[in-house]
Amino acid sequence: MTAHDAASHAGDAASMSLTPETIQLLRTQLRGVARCYHQRPAAEVFVQARAIRDTIERRMPLTHRPGQSSELYLLAGQACALLASAAFDLGSQQAAETLTMAALAYVRPIDHAPLAAWCGGNLALLAYWDGRPTEALEHVKAAQALATSGTAKLRLHSVAARTYAHLGMPEQVRYELEAAQQVDRDIRDDHHDDMGGEFGFSPERAAMSAGSSWLLVRDGGRAVDASSQALNLVRARPATEKSVKVEMEATADLALAQLLNGDLESAVTTLGPVFQLLPEQRVDGLLARLRGVRTQLTVPALQRRREASELGHYIESFSRDSARSTLPGVPGLEIEN
Numbered sequence: 001m002t003a004h005d006a007a008s009h010a011g012d013a014a015s016m017s018l019t020p021e022t023i024q025l026l027r028t029q030l031r032g033v034a035r036c037y038h039q040r041p042a043a044e045v046f047v048q049a050r051a052i053r054d055t056i057e058r059r060m061p062l063t064h065r066p067g068q069s070s071e072l073y074l075l076a077g078q079a080c081a082l083l084a085s086a087a088f089d090l091g092s093q094q095a096a097e098t099l100t101m102a103a104l105a106y107v108r109p110i111d112h113a114p115l116a117a118w119c120g121g122n123l124a125l126l127a128y129w130d131g132r133p134t135e136a137l138e139h140v141k142a143a144q145a146l147a148t149s150g151t152a153k154l155r156l157h158s159v160a161a162r163t164y165a166h167l168g169m170p171e172q173v174r175y176e177l178e179a180a181q182q183v184d185r186d187i188r189d190d191h192h193d194d195m196g197g198e199f200g201f202s203p204e205r206a207a208m209s210a211g212s213s214w215l216l217v218r219d220g221g222r223a224v225d226a227s228s229q230a231l232n233l234v235r236a237r238p239a240t241e242k243s244v245k246v247e248m249e250a251t252a253d254l255a256l257a258q259l260l261n262g263d264l265e266s267a268v269t270t271l272g273p274v275f276q277l278l279p280e281q282r283v284d285g286l287l288a289r290l291r292g293v294r295t296q297l298t299v300p301a302l303q304r305r306r307e308a309s310e311l312g313h314y315i316e317s318f319s320r321d322s323a324r325s326t327l328p329g330v331p332g333l334e335i336e337n
Helices: 002-013 020-035 042-062 066-089 093-110 113-129 133-144 150-166 170-181 203-216 220-235 244-260 264-270 284-296 306-320
Strands: none
Touching (some): 020 042, 020 066, 042 066, 066 093, 093 113, 113 133, 113 150, 133 150, 150 203, 170 203, 203 220, 203 244, 244 284, 264 306, 284 306
């Protein structure tokens, strides 16, 4: 809190001018939010990122230097991108799409390819979550043409694999996942790597996404392998670097894969840690995966088993309180841009 108060006071002192230190302060604040995304509730991230974005917008009229204006446009775009991620986790895909488009509106005048590529990938993700995989494919192909760093390419190959999985094309899924393994992570950019955090794409996140892709094409064996790999990677991280979101979403994917393979007992055991999550940690991606588990529990081979019925009721009860319910003004999640 002391650091926050000092930063706020420094920002107020610069309210009538724009110094290099002011821009650096904003960049540091935004990087801090991006890199701590996995440790904080999405509602808290949303509030912090919005406050930074509002400060950036107030600073914009204070300079006529092209270099400073470009830096502020980039930071405003990155703040909107963080808001988009938080809005998605809070269950508002429409708001997430609007905020992603706002990020693109900031970045296009300055031709910042890394953030534009990230936004294209995010629009693809939002499109396939909304049942528009053909549109998603258009977004991801356009984004891949802009990507230069290894992290950006890894993320977009993973998004492309999920898109092809929604289209029911397992061979293309395999191609994209193999391509993802060949990227050179030593090639970096200033958005996915230097800003990092939520804008990065860790190996465990890539493995989790691969598991989700294999589930969509009903390949339970490969889904178990990929989801298990994701869990091994995330659990090997120090506590301060561990993403609960990735761990729990990979756990839900593993449980669904086990059900596809007819292993109800393992699925019940696997989901145990998920049900320990606080409401603010129950993000929309996790709840969507649990809905998939709930649906699988109703197949003829499982629906009459007591364990399946109990697990289904537990999922329904668990899903009533979620991250969406922790933000004032929800469920509408009205977001002013």
